[in-house]
Amino acid sequence: MKETMKEVVITGPKQYEIREVPVPKPGDGEVLIQMKAAGVCGSDVHQFLGENPNAVFPRVPGHENAGVIVAVGKDVKNIKVGDHVVVDLVVACGECPQCKKGRRNVCRTVKARGSAIDGGWREYFAVPEHEVYLLPQDMPFKDAALIEPFAIGGHCTTRAGIQGGESVLVLGSGTIGAVILQTLKLxxxxxxxxxxxxxxxxxxxxxxxxAIVNTKTKSLKEAVQEFTDGAGVDVIFDSACYPGSLTAVLEMGIPANGATIVPMGFCTAQEGITQAMINTRELSIIGTRMSCNQFQPTIERFAKHEYQLDGMVSHYIPFSQVGQVFENIIHPPKDMKKMVIVFDEE
Ligand SMILES: [Zn+2]
Ligand SMILES: [Zn+2]
Structure with a gap:
């Protein structure tokens, strides 16, 4: 194995460096991952642009990480050299009341990999063995990098209490909107x-x-009314997350009485919501953050090819040309949907 490796470090808003650093050694209970593919998520983009108020610099970004195990530390029991894995983005204490209830994603000291602690845009990194999940050996790493966003789809639809049979509005058809749509259809x-x-x-x-509606040319309310024969939708996911989007989806005629609304973003703008808007229809507004207990079922669905991955990624970028990722963030190509960094073969 090499002695040194390259890592990408965001050093401040719109600034990054590629550093040559020693390859880490796995500590007790840790596994060393050689990265194979890393997704570029909206949160990485916000981090780089300096739009994340909680961003700490310097930081190695990246929480959609897939790779191969190249070394294991003392007392590692379930993972061995050669295993293919994805890495959980949630780092939790395991001790607090939320962790004990099984809600690691809202641990009191939760850290998201790639924003609160260093992520995967580097050739190697070590993590505790319980933070990786085994992949089938024949699953392409470039696909496995999408497991984390699809785990979000599993989590937010579980939070919404989806049983099947509901009529649902998904506002925003970007990566997360497309993931939620596919999960809802399944x-x-x-x-x-x-x-x-x-x-x-x-x-x-x-x-x-x-059904689809371009809200530039048709009102959302009218489209929803047509779609539901005047009843309104049972569930709404707001994956558009622009200032005022949550208020917009609560307009009379869009949610059915008793509907559930799930905002997906972290927009800090004030919304124009009143108690009357919620309680005249007894709406449930449900929070959701990252994912919890969703990696394993998502891997199984990937293995069975239940999701349509074609068209999810518009740009695969070699790690040796990672500067292109930042270039594309600042000047997005017209057809850009999602980028995935693929690490060069040795
Ligand atoms: Zn992500
Ligand atoms: Zn905890």
Whole structure:
């Protein structure tokens, strides 16, 4: 194995360095991962642009990490050299009341890999063995990098209490909107997707959307009314997350009485919501953060090819050209959807 490796470090807003550092050694209970593929997520973009108020610099970004185990420390029991893995983004204490209830994603001292602690945009890194999940050996790493975003789809639809059969509005048809749509279709829902980008809406149609609406040319309320014969939708996911989007989806005629609304973002703008807007219809507004206990079921669904991965990633970028990722963040190509960094073979 090499003595040194390259890592990407965001040193401040719109600044990064590629550093040559020693390859870490796995400590007791840790495994050493050689990275093979890393997704570029919206949170990495916000981090780089300096739009994340909690961002700490310097930081190695990246929480959508897939790789191969190249060394294991003392007392590692379940993982061995050569195993293919994805890495959990949630680092939790395991001791607090939330962890004891099984809600590691809202641990009192929860840290997200790639923002609160260093992530995977580096050739090697070590993590505790319980933070990796085994992949089938024949699953391409470039696909495995998408397991984390699809785990989010599993988590937020569980938080919403989806049983199957609901009519659902997904506002925003970007990566997370497309993930939620695909998850809802697997769970047996009827889904209407709204966006202002026709290409994203066309993709939603391919992923099984029962209806699409471009809200630049048609009102959301009118489209939802048509879709539900005037009843309103049972569940709403706001994956558009622009200032005012949560208020917009609560307009009379969009949620059915008793509907559940799940905001997906971390927008800090004030919304125009009143108690009356919630209680005249007894709405449930449900929070969701990252994912919990979703990696294993998501890996199983990937192995069975239940998700449509074609069209999810628009740009695969070799790690040796990682500067292109930052270039594309600052000047996004017209057709950009999602980027995945692929690490060069030795
Ligand atoms: Zn992500
Ligand atoms: Zn905890």
């Amino acid at each position: 769970k047996g829902c009827r889904v209407i997707c709204a966006d202002i980008n026709d290409a994203s809406l066309a993709r939603a149609k391919e992923y099984g959307a029962d």
